[in-house]
Amino acid sequence: MKDAASFRATMREKGFVLTPSGWVKASAFVPKPLSAPLYIFAPKNSAEDKPRRLEGTYTLPYPPVLNHYYIHTRRGVFLSPKGRAYKETVKNNLWFMSAEPTKERVALTIRAFRPAKRGDVDSILKCLLDSLEGVLYQNDRQIEELHVYRHDDKLNPRVEVSISLPNKNAK
Numbered sequence: 273m274k275d276a277a278s279f280r281a282t283m284r285e286k287g288f289v290l291t292p293s294g295w296v297k298a299s300a301f302v303p304k305p306l307s308a309p310l311y312i313f314a315p316k317n318s319a320e321d322k323p324r325r326l327e328g329t330y331t332l333p334y335p336p337v338l339n340h341y342y343i344h345t346r347r348g349v350f351l352s353p354k355g356r357a358y359k360e361t362v363k364n365n366l367w368f369m370s371a372e373p374t375k376e377r378v379a380l381t382i383r384a385f386r387p388a389k390r391g392d393v394d395s396i397l398k399c400l401l402d403s404l405e406g407v408l409y410q411n412d413r414q415i416e417e418l419h420v421y422r423h424d425d426k427l428n429p430r431v432e433v434s435i436s437l438p439n440k441n442a443k
Contacts (some may be wrong), residue, residue, distance in 0.1 A: 289368065296364060327436045330408075332362055334384070334429035335399040337391060355399065362403040373410045379417035379438040386422065387429035393422045400431060408435050 280290070288295045335341070341355040351359070384396055397420065405412050416438040 327434075329432060329434040330366060332365055332400075332431045332433060333358070334387060334431055335396045335403065338395045338398050341399045358399065359403045362400075363407055366404075366407045373406055373408060374414070374435075375410055377414050377416045377438050378409050379419075379436050380415055381419040381421075381434040381436075383421045383423060383432040383434075385425035385428065385430050385432070387426055389424055393420050396431070400433070404433065408433070 283290070283295055288297055335358055336352075336354045341352060341358070343350045343352045382397070382400065384393060386396075401412050401415070409415070
């Protein structure tokens with residue numbers, strides 16, 4: 273068996289990336305952020321001197337519709353395999369881009385580029401917001417503003433999520 277350092281080097285040469293879930297082919301999930309994020313640094317006396325991402329735009333795969341996200345059984349309602357896979361993909365994408373959950377109130381702008389001209393915007397929201405919980409923000413109760421725009425893109429279905437501080441002047 274190889275030692276750990278040579279194994280990591282071999283995996284990276286083959287195009288794999290180490291994520292919280294294990295080794296994943298980098299080309300399979302690495303999206304590019306659409307805008308440069310704003311970094312907030314912790315106070316100098318804080319033990320955490322690493323910047324955390326507060327604002328930015330993230331491109332994610334198009335989520336499954338709500339009917340495919342959950343499984344209904346006699347024992348209750350559970351996350352389906354498609355739902356688990358999507359949630360894991362979102363977690364890996366945002367972990368790879370160094371996103372950290374914030375404790376502050378947030379405003380989200382979501383641009384959904386759907387693969388076909390059918391379905392409601394709200395059917396993907398539950399899946400998307402549940403997948404972002406614990407990754408971009410700690411709890412979806414922190415969402416103060418939510419703007420959703422629907423577009424059509426058959427060749428590249430995706431969701432672009434922008435996170436920012438809410439507008440304090442809005443009434």
